[in-house]
């Protein structure tokens with residue numbers, strides 16, 4: 001166990017929110033410079049003899065090679081699958097990558113080891129789950145909060161869908177590898193955390209307005225991770241060991257929060273839907289991908305702005321638009337009016353979020369990432385449809401109030 005899971009497990013047992021919480025299958029979580037030695041000891045302890053390492057060219061160079069050397073030295077049998085990039089040079093968590101992993105993995109494998117960032121993890125998470133084999137996580141960059149979650153956001157026939165699969169049985173994050181990761185990936189990890197400002201607001205709103213399952217403990221875990229990153233923004237911007245540890249632990253904890261719900265409510269709201277929409281559009285246009293955390297980072301202040309400029313004035317006038325929402329929704333809005341107002345007021349200003357993103361070396365505006373204004377505007381009208389079962393303020397605004 002790790003300090004994170006040691007603290008969380010007993011608290012989950014006490015949680016009385018009334019919702020099912022998934023068990024945390026993660027037996028060991030190491031964030032340190034001896035991560036690879038610990039991984040080998042774990043493999044021995046579990047008697048995992050046939051290991052399938054999944055990486056891509058870059059993550060193999062960053063960590064896979066030295067990990068495989070260690071396996072070799074310890075006479076542990078392994079195969080390597082280097083997932084191929086697409087025509088644009090991007091490794092994508094899609095059908096082709098999954099089939100490659102399934103084809104290149106022996107049927108009698110004991111355990112998978114995902115050596116990479118978010119994409120390699122999701123490919124491995126899904127493939128290992130389908131083969132009914134556990135997987136071990138070796139993050140190569142603190143770029144997303146998906147290492148410990150159970151969902152695999154995949155591109156299937158060009159559409160980004162999240163399929164619940166499995167969480168890793170152990171995580172071995174090498175601090176030496178993480179601090180050598182490209183600076184943009186560290187900034188992206190911070191962006192994925194900043195996105196929790198709006199995802200948590202959307203989640204709370206969804207609970208009040210649409211009775212979506214909600215858990216205050218999971219909310220608190222996520223908020224705590226966000227706060228740790230904001231409080232240590234200078235360390236994260238420095239890129240030193242202390243900042244990398246804070247960021248990585250926050251990302252791992254937010255992933256566990258998702259895992260507990262078996263859903264990404266806590267970590268992914270309208271800002272993520274914009275990002276997914278842009279990602280799909282870039283694939284259609286054959287444009288090089290932009291890091292997930294960079295996209296959700298710039299989408300966060302945009303969503304805050306949109307809620308303040310569009311939702312708030314309309315919400316105040318809902319009484320004058322009797323046809324726009326039904327009676328149940330109107331009653332719920334009335335009952336929660338003060339809380340919703342407080343919730344929106346709790347959000348930081350868009351300017352403050354942009355300043356934070358810039359401080360860690362990230363982009364603050366979509367155009368800096370090559371996301372043009374017409375695409376931004378279209379996504380604000382349509383992105384919520386990517387997740388028809390995920391209620392957000394954007395969903396409410398577009399489907400219930402404006403009827404777009």
Ligand SMILES: NC(=O)C1=CN([C@@H]2O[C@H](COP(=O)(O)OP(=O)(O)OC[C@H]3O[C@@H](n4cnc5c(N)ncnc54)[C@H](O)[C@@H]3O)[C@@H](O)[C@H]2O)C=CC1
Nearest residue numbers: 058059062117118119140141143144146149151153181292
């Ligand atoms: N499962 C979940 O709950 C979550 C999944 N995600 C998913 O994760 C994906 C994005 O993952 P990211 O980590 O942003 O990017 P990524 O995994 O696509 O990696 C981007 C690039 O960075 C390279 N890279 C990774 N580590 C490196 C290192 N140490 N040195 C040099 N290059 C390195 C990779 O080879 C790749 O070319 C998206 O598909 C997103 O939807 C994001 C959050 C949560």
Ligand SMILES: O=C(CO)COP(=O)(O)O
Nearest residue numbers: 145151153162264267268
């Ligand atoms: O990126 C995520 C959390 O940071 C999860 O995204 P989904 O909601 O698309 O699974």
Ligand code: NI
Nearest residue numbers: 145192272296
């Ligand atoms: Ni994310």
